[in-house]
Amino acid sequence: MDLMKQAFVVFLYLIFISPLYAANINQSCNELWFARNAMLDRGGYCFSSPLGQSIFNNEDCSTQSPSIGKAAREMIEEIRKDERDLGCSVDTNVTDAGPFLRFMSERMQLDVQPPIPEDWQSQYSCIDYQGEPISVYSAPDRSSQVLATINVDGDISFSHQFMLRDGTFDVLRPVRTTNERVWQFITVFAEGEAIGKTGWILMSPTAFRTPLSQGGSCDVVTG
Numbered sequence: 001m002d003l004m005k006q007a008f009v010v011f012l013y014l015i016f017i018s019p020l021y022a023a024n025i026n027q028s029c030n031e032l033w034f035a036r037n038a039m040l041d042r043g044g045y046c047f048s049s050p051l052g053q054s055i056f057n058n059e060d061c062s063t064q065s066p067s068i069g070k071a072a073r074e075m076i077e078e079i080r081k082d083e084r085d086l087g088c089s090v091d092t093n094v095t096d097a098g099p100f101l102r103f104m105s106e107r108m109q110l111d112v113q114p115p116i117p118e119d120w121q122s123q124y125s126c127i128d129y130q131g132e133p134i135s136v137y138s139a140p141d142r143s144s145q146v147l148a149t150i151n152v153d154g155d156i157s158f159s160h161q162f163m164l165r166d167g168t169f170d171v172l173r174p175v176r177t178t179n180e181r182v183w184q185f186i187t188v189f190a191e192g193e194a195i196g197k198t199g200w201i202l203m204s205p206t207a208f209r210t211p212l213s214q215g216g217s218c219d220v221v222t223g
Helices: 003-042 050-056 070-086 098-104
Strands: 124-130 134-137 146-150 155-158 163-165 182-189 197-203 217-222
Touching: 003 050, 003 070, 003 098, 146 197
Parallel strands: none
Antiparallel strands: 124 155, 124 217, 134 146, 134 197, 155 182, 163 182, 182 197
């Protein structure tokens, strides 16, 4: 490739690709920041930054040394690693909650948040689930709060391809085909509803793709 063509390729990258990449990085950094601080908020953390106070408010806060569970602590460490890898630097001196709104509603109920998606290309959905009811938990722990139930004809979105082994915080990266039961982060939409509930389910990773009696199946699998 001659110098003129190389310069043209660089020009196209700067004009088209670089801003898109930067936007995706910003979105990922916002999600990571929100996820990490939402877990601290659940533990009663009192925020001192304008952004933290704007999103979480301090009305029910009690400490700057919050008590949170082992899974939440270890997830925070996972998220910090992702933030370092991406070079994140969220401006916490602002009060604009707009960039965080798509994470805020249902996910405020979670005790353990997910990290960013490992690979958006691996996202898939289960349309019209057929099987026994499945509980959706606030944390990857069967003693945590049940936030929702996946019933027949519900739709399930797997946008975070992130799995944890049951009973530990062993992270499965990348996603592997396995018959062991693992925790997966999902969004479930009840039949006819456009707004979903997020949370953790304990299933085989392949349960929805195949008609396993233990996990049911889907009328349609996309992705």
